[in-house]
Amino acid sequence: MKKYVLLFLSIGVLLTACKKSDDDLTPPDGIDPDPIADVEVQDFMWKAMNFWYFWQADVPNLADDKFPNTDEGIAAYTEFLASESEPGTFFDDQLLYSEDRFSFYSDDYRELTQAFSGISKSNGLEFGLKRFSDSDDVFGYVWYIVPNSDAATKDIARGDLFTGVDGQTLTVDNYIDLLFGDNDTYTLNMADIANNQITPNDKEVTLTKMEGLVENPVFLSKTFDIGGEKIGYLVYNSFTNEFDEDLNDAFGTFKAESVTSMILDLRYNPGGSVNSAVLLSSMIYGTNTDELFLRQRWNDKIQPQLSDSQLTDYFASETDDGSPVNTLGLSKVYIIATNSSASASELVINGLAPYIDVVHIGETTRGKNEFSITMVDDFEGSYIYNSERESEINPNNQWAIQPLVGRNENADGFSDYTSGLTPDIELEEDLENLGAWGDPNEPLLARAIQEITGTTGKRSFEVSMPASVMTNSKMFSVLKDNMILDKPLNLEKSIE
Template sequence: MKLRLFLPVILLAAFVLSCKEKNADPKNDTETNQWIYTNMKYWYYWTDHITGSPDYNKTPGDFFNSLLYKYDATTRPDGDRFSWMQESAKELEASLGGESKTSGMEYKLVYFPANTSNIVGIVLYVIPGSPAAKAGFVRGDVFSSVNGQKMTDSNYSKLLNTEDKTTYTLADIKDGTLKETTTTRDVTPIVLQEDPVFFDSVYTIGASKIGYVVYHQFIPEPFQANNQAYDKKLDAIFAKFKANSINALVLDLRYNPGGYVSSATNLSSLIGKVTANDIFYYKEYNKQVTETSLKKYGESYFYDKFVTKSQNVGSDLKNLVVLVSSRTASASELLINGLKPFMNVTLVGGKTVGKNVGSVTISDEKNGIKVGLQPIVSKSLNKDKKSDYHVGFEPDVKASEGNILYPYGDPRDPLLGEALFQITGTHVTRQGRNARVLAEEASAELSSSISRKAGGSNMFFDR
């Protein structure tokens, strides 16, 4: 059986959740459901709420959902918003490692004009070398029709939820008006590995030397690699920041739905004024896991410390500004919460998701189980034992990127421009609209493709 916890707990599976060796033939639904129940009953954070008489006749997906202590704003405000199951364990594990079948284009969907049923897509970013990049898509592009049909709130899901070749018709937004064009671009998804370390730059504004880095997902390395390539890429960027003697940092997590704790620990250790003796975060499990792990591993099992990084810039930082949005979740929020006891963290953007809990990947392909589970198993707290962001972090400065998007690193970007203003007290550019004005004028967002990335805001798992 495979339990992707990537911490000493991985050894726990051997004596707590042992699996009988059977044929590698796929299990029928009843056997799969029994496997699901055994693992959920042990690991699930809300295990006390799991029924003692489950209905094994359900399909695995329905069975898994029947076990969850589901969130309800009125009756279960402490409930589960984030556990999920995927029919293919292989696809689950690949997506958590940044590999998926994709066009390489992430976008948001907004009502435009406002107060209508019309939908437009606005490209957030494009993976270099992807089909979307080769087709000519760039950040800020707008599309209003897919396969010849104008998007509305009743058809957008069917039009966009496909792995086949898709034809996008571009449009322009100018002075609050949408102008259709005849330009089309064809894109066919492929299996693609995304590098989450997307962009970096250094700004010199008066006495301020400001590092800027865009990070899209907490992934240490490409799927099935074992080289920490992406963590090392961040190390190299921070070594450059240190060589440039930066005294302020803008960390762009606006599109980062989370990822591996190991990468969150690595990045936090590059930023914070911390030592290897300082606690990054504490983990709270259910009673069964707590008792078993305490006996087996001791108290150190329940916390992670920062690590020593020669590239750390924490002692030189006067300002840390984190760009956030409604897509910022999980490991991104863990980093924010973990650094707060050690330094002032200024948040610019929108309210974050509010995921102060963690999950593990549980699979058993060796014994014929096809599905993969990603249940919530723990709650996270910082050094001061605070975990009060279950409803999301409110930004210190509310700002919206709006519908007209600028390239990464361009100070006309309302979020970056506001961050630079918070650091320097100076508006770097007077072009564009004020971030606070944009926050009020932005069209209502329906959803984004980022919500599909490895469970979207469901992402936060130990490694």
């Protein structure tokens, strides 16, 4: 992911952001200095969270007066950092607000930042997982296959089911280790489905993870000519700004084909770049750069330091590479979204709502309305990751944290959708009839087409076996379901 970080921090801000400098944290006489060295990851986590975290004021352990700058306070701080030897557990148990479902950490910042660019170690299989209603057993069903991956070379496709891995039946207790453990290769034990029954079969599919797999999120774009309507259809699987030009090209094709109605399929899109969300929304609605798309809300330390231009994003007329945005100028859009649609996907729905009629087809979305920033152990960079400052990152600490630092409001000031955005037309996927990508008979796509054309026909959209997921493969990727702020951030004022 492209990173734009322009930090102009005064001494006052640095002292506020990092309440205790390295000198401040030198233990007083009589206290062994080694614990500080042993817990430098926890030290970095606390300092970054104390300044940037959206709920800093609501977490007692992050209070500004928690550890006074006295010998006793420094000793208490050191003891607090050492109270949990595992940095990940320290982050989760000591620093997070009780209602925060999305902040996370990584023990390798390089792996995390590569994931933001659509690069990962993966076999290319994306799938949902569901628990059997009468046991602790679990089964998976294939969402889609990433092109040019190992899975793309194997006999496996959308809608296929599996109930085991390496001969072991999947359960709620073992599916994480079997599917998302350290094993680069595993064999799926496949299954059949008929009459609401899932039955293991003898088929096996062996998959191997590839280093550096690149996924273009512009998965499918096509135009339908149905009943005199030119309908554009786009399956977009992640807001990855490395592929904004591909996204713009897809809309250029829609424009050239005189598309008058748009179906945007975000059913498996967990989010990503805020800037890509702005661009996508501009491609749908328009390039009116004086119309507000979103306004940021930060904690009380950050909010006063940001100018109005920093806190707002308007619809865009060109991409970051300078290409004119190909816009359809629509007054209505049909968006397919499910419980697996989150963050930047929800941002598009919420951001467009004040301007055009957004018809949401599918399920209630995940409910993630906050954005995050990647933070690493770079004191002088105010802990914000910047690829140009990698040499300044503490070589003894390769950890990164991805905390929620703000919330996006739409032009009407609305951001309260922690319970998710509810659909206008509720329709779940059907395990017995997932359908093929781009097939106008695929149920969710067919329902959107029906809404556009007004032709009801005799088709029933009754769901035989709902595909509502317990979790999915993307939730175990490095990126998960994050909304990433990727615009220049200028802090020019100090907080006294």
